[in-house]
Amino acid sequence: MKNLKIINQETIKITNQKKIIQLLYREKQLTNLVISKTIKVSIPTVISNVRELIKQGYLDETEVGESSGGRKPVIVRFLPNCRYSFGVLITKEQVRIIMTDLNFKIIVQKIINVTDKIDDFNSVILEIKKEINNIISTNNIPLYKILGVGFSLPGTVNEEKLVLKNAPNLKLKNICFKNFERDFPVPIFIENEANASAYAEAFINFNYVKSSLVFISITEGIGTGIIITDNVYKGYNKRAGEFGHMTIIKNGKQCNCGKKGCWELYASKKALLDEYKKAYNIKNNSLKDFMEMSKTDSKAKEILDAYLEFLAEGIKNIILILDPGCIIIDGEISDYKSIIETELKEKIFKQNDFYDKKECNVSFSNLQGNASILGAAFLPMRKFFFLNERVI
Ligand SMILES: [Zn+2]
Known part of the structure; x- marks a missing residue:
């Protein structure tokens, strides 16, 4: 029973923290009081969770405005560069790789020409891995700050089993991305390109x-x-x-x-x-x-x-x-x-x-042709932002 109680407390804590992150992501900055009222959790609970999220680097707080004699109000802010994500868009002619912060600001972009090379998919993946490692080391980003690599693919995808079932335009069938997991230093995610775009439209415009x-x-x-x-x-x-x-x-x-x-x-x-x-x-x-x-x-x-x-x-x-x-x-x-x-x-x-x-x-x-690749970068962020990650 004791263990169950601990698990429940842990779940409640994670839920509250995700609610705080989601709210601050949308609103950018708020006081503890407003957070407490919006997510309907007591102020002491908000303060203790905010403190923990500050320690983990997701938020910071700052005193702002004029005080009317007492303490100045404290504003809590979401830090969009606390984590990064990679998006990869694969087409017949080229592979586009981006690294974004959590506000979907594209920080680095690389394009690899793969015309006539897509048949040898394993070497395309190795080239992608090489570029991603380059970007990580050139920008000096610690691995724990990278949520993962999301792939946007032109075909039928089983995102749970990490299988690209059929991509007629690439002439690829039954490609299991689980085989590539060990090639990448961070988790990988895959999705069909139109679904990835739909995520981008729903989430980026928020x-x-x-x-x-x-x-x-x-x-x-x-x-x-x-x-x-x-x-x-x-x-x-x-x-x-x-x-x-x-x-x-x-x-x-x-x-x-x-x-x-x-x-x-x-x-x-x-x-x-x-x-x-x-x-x-x-x-x-x-x-x-x-x-x-x-x-x-x-x-x-x-x-x-x-x-x-x-x-x-x-x-x-x-x-x-x-x-x-x-x-x-x-x-x-x-x-x-x-x-x-x-x-x-x-x-x-x-x-x-x-x-x-x-x-x-x-x-x-209004994403200027970037919906699909930004949606790819969103895939690793889903766990970070959503309480219940599920595909229906
Ligand atoms: Zn048809």
């Missing part, structure tokens, strides 16, 4: 309206990540959210996945550019040129309108299925927000019996 969101990455295909109450929704077989392959046209165009009429064949960037090339009989593959043209040319305008119709159709289905508080669109297309936003929203929120624009915030990513 807006709890976004704790229920769907991230839609529009590139050559369409990748989606679903966040439900701060967790990625993965489904029973860990492949939920393949919205790019939902049928939008029965017996439509043939998709690589074996099905016909998949959404990404009509609403990806490639789909739009294919229509552009076909209509003008050209080889130009530039979204920028097309978007410029659509401002004045009526044929290009028509192509864009038909494209947005398809994009909206899929988003409408997602809203009906998941009822998310927020949908975030990413990919090169989001650079043209000023051209497409109004029309896209009109199409999505056309009069219907189920929802209106006040109930689901459709917006564009």
